[in-house]
Amino acid sequence: MIRKLLLLAAENKALEERVSRNPLTKGLVSRYVAGTTLDEAITVARKLNAKGIDVSLDLLGETVSELEESAAATDAYVDTIHAIAEKAPGATVSVKLSQLGVALDQSVCAGHLKRMLAVADQCGVTVEVDMEHSSVGPQTLATYRTFLPSFPHTRIAQQAALRRCQENLISFTEVKPRIRLVKGAYRENLDTAICNADEVTAQYLHLTDWVLRHLPDPAFGTHDSTCIDHVKAVANQLGLDRRDFEFQMLYGVRRNLQEQLAAEGYRVRVYVPFGSQWYPYLMRRMAERPANLLFFLRSLIGG
Ligand code: FDA
Secondary structure, three states: OHHHHHHHHHOOHHHHHHHHOOOOHHHHHHHHOOOOOHHHHHHHHHHHHHOOOEEEEEEOOOOOOOHHHHHHHHHHHHHHHHHHHHHOOOOEEEEOOOOOOOOOOHHHHHHHHHHHHHHHHHHOOOEEEOOOOOOOHHHHHHHHHHHOOOOOOOEEEEEOOEOOHHHHHHOOOOOOOEEEEEOOOOOOOOOOEOOOHHHHHHHHHHHHHHHHHHOOOOEEEOOOHHHHHHHHHHHHHOOOOOOOOEEEEEOOOOHHHHHHHHHOOOEEEEEEEEOOOOHHHHHHHHHOOHHHHHHHHHHHHHO
């Protein structure tokens, strides 16, 4: 119930304005967001690199309402890719296709993604495509598929909660995708997704077995110890090396565990968001931790 309310709040523009201008939010934002500028994000990336942890930089922003905004976001991503190549080698970029205009014009979005992929390829940087709400999921997947043969290193997130998840994974027959398996962070209908948390975890464990057996270099985007221990156990049974897959976690969440896994010899990548459009991202993080509801109410009343 609380999760649903926070996810509804994530979509509300009036609340966005109210929460964004409340100084109470500042501390919480800085826990989950690296800063507003690319330089700040690069500084965070280097600090994590020094601990043996890789990063994926995410320029915050989603669901543009004008195509000009999607072109500007693409330019900013191209700058980010160049900065990575120069100052933080090994980092990837994570992008939401709604930010490149997938909901407005799929072919324009595909043009932007192609430009990003070509620049990233020249710079030796990998692009990771986030998976958003199921209203743009099929378009996102179709756009990714178009470019997979030419840019096979590109990674795509897949949400275990979605009923179609396994079907989607099996549907890749020619080039096998590199995926990031996550539970799923969006408010979805029961027809589309499993909504019970324990059932989502069970499905995550089931898909982990399949993914480790069938897909190259998978990433597991989770902070759930049950899921992490399961990945370790199955990989061990299959005789995989600790570097054959990676754990991915969000900036600001379970930092000790991130360092512990890196110290154990696993590859760890932290998703580092930066930029000024942090509201929907922050609300999804709140929804994952209902204890944060109190904060949210305070910022509403105090704003
Ligand atoms: P779960 O929510 O059960 O959390 C396990 C434990 O982790 C909690 O008990 C708590 O200790 C800690 N924790 C989790 N979230 C927290 C938070 N916000 N604040 C504080 N503690 C927290 N989703 C999506 O739909 N599309 C996508 O593209 C992505 N991409 C993505 C990338 C990466 C690198 C990660 C780690 C996650 C995503 N997600 C995502 C989000 C994902 O779907 C999911 O919502 C969160 O990872 C939370 O689920 P967990 O698997 O961590 O389990």
